[in-house]
Amino acid sequence: MYRYLRPLLFSLDPEAAHSLTINLLRIAGITPGLRKIIQDAFKVPDKPLHAFGLRFKNPVGLAAGYDKDGIGWRGLALLGFGHIEIGTVTPKPQSGNPRPRMFRLIDEEALINQLGFPGRGSRYVEKKISSSHSREIILGVNLGKNAATPLNLATQDYQFLIQRFYGLADYLVINISSPNTEGLRRLQVRQELAGLLESLVNICQKQEKEKKKKTPILIKISPDLSQNEMRDGLDIIIEHGIEGIIAANTTISREVISSEYSNCSGGLSGKPLAYRNTEMIREIANYTKGKLPIIGVGGIMGSADARAKLEAGASLVQVYTGLVYRGPGLVKSILQELPD
Template identity: 50%
Template sequence: MAYERFLRPVLFKTDPEWVHQATLRMLAMAGAWTPLRTILKRLYCVDDASLQVNLWGLTFPNPIGLAAGYDKDGRGMHGLACLGFGHLELGTVTPLPQDGNPRPRIFRLPEDQAVVNRMGFPNRGGEALRTRLQLGVPKGVILGINIGKGLETPLEGAAEDYLGLMEDFYPLADYLAVNVSSPNTVGLRRLQARDALDDLLHQLAGLRLKLQDKYRRDVPLIIKLAPDLNNDELKDAVEVILKWGIGGVIATNTTISRVGLRSRRSEEAGGLSGAPLKARATEIIRSIHKFTDGNLPIIGVGGVFDLADVREKMDAGASLVQIYTGLVYRGPGLVREILEGLRRRNA
């Protein structure tokens, strides 16, 4: 691909966060101009009914989505919707604006086809994203909103953050993803423990019933889990998720493991994404599928770089698959490449 041969070597000589922000600015400009949106759709979109996935009462145009973290504030969503995705997951958004962790906080690991980040949910806050969504959302894609606890919110007050965000975005989102698994907000992963998760989901499930009645629509709640849970911890979390009728899981978030890495920046603190995460994420998907007899929908994410990686996640039990770091290494044509491959297999 031209991106990998010519553009990536130039981009990889530049600060990762600057490149990311510049990309979002370009996507925002492209998304605001109809002729450019039309061109991007012709270049990158694959419109084929055989690729559709019906889940949670929603029709996803195709199974490939953009993982949370890429566009936290929805700045580039109209441009991103032209790159072939079947769904976009915006966020993670927190109740109040926050800067996140100090820079530098993104590190490329090219020898490992990976990225380490310790962003800490930098975003402009729930009100800013809500206002942007009210001005108009992309047509033709499913929109998820990933919600998280503020950096300054004590863990015992986390439920209030999630409840407030759920109430704010319930009428605007197609689904809501509850992020209790980022390694970059101190203590957040403790919310995955059985008792803490049970208390949180009890409250969220109760609010969801009230919001269903208020808005006359059913917006599924999805829980994003870490890849670093052991088998017993994972089983506990899944049992709690089933207990409260949660719609599904996203498997997985980034990992704190550094096993087998070669890159010199591999020991930077933060969550690791990319190729080294692939096997563990797939293992988690397979375990959840087995625990639930395939009755809990799974969005698979982690180390997806090509069609084979997508098929691996789906064969393990994922109904949908998300990408992020694969875009960094493979470029914007990756989604079309995968969809063309899926279409050929469906023919």
């Protein structure tokens, strides 16, 4: 079916196609008759597992960036995902970078995006996920700073967001690895990371007491870190008792692509990212001796890619670009072929 839908979507500007898709998913998610049809069509086998103190019904999740404002997660959940990561959410609404800012590299099954966290802000997202209905799916919220917040005040944005979403989201992600917000990735450097985590851990401890509930915190890192930078970061992450890591975000490297877009700035995702991110997972798992749960993401276009990341040491995996190129049946096809 996606064979026929894809050319239609690809005839649109990538951001327009995305916006159409997420709105269709939003409608599907709240229309009872449609919900049932989609749910039956994309029914997936149960492959439950535990990570960061949470129970996931299967290891395949939706990566951050797809449902930035939490408008389509009810529809997305029907596609079989075991978890959905909403965001990146910033404290205040913001429009992001100038358009066009998303490009398809069709032959390479990749995307380049320069979005810069456009979104309706944290208050809007809070409303979207705080309904009293049972969710039946694990919802993570990925947090980022506003572009207008100077880097030396970034901690305040993250503190604010933790206070807003602690206890509401099932897990929270500190995103310090997107390449499209100026300076953000500097927060991954030893000194900055230690300072940031020190204050965030404090806020989390207060929140845990206040809300009488523990919300696991994960850090999402960049695949562009050198081995030493990554190891330094891991030492600090473990020292501060962070519950898990997401490896990894998009890359600014263009080494593995040969298309006309090799000079285009922004974050590259999709197939060309698969190998690098899998190796990063392996390095993290070896260095931490498997003690830090890993969500593996980057270039998963099918079951073999997901399996490679799980075998390298990931507990869970996420997809984004694969969904654009392979369609909504991707989750089901991955899960059907994964061993129990």
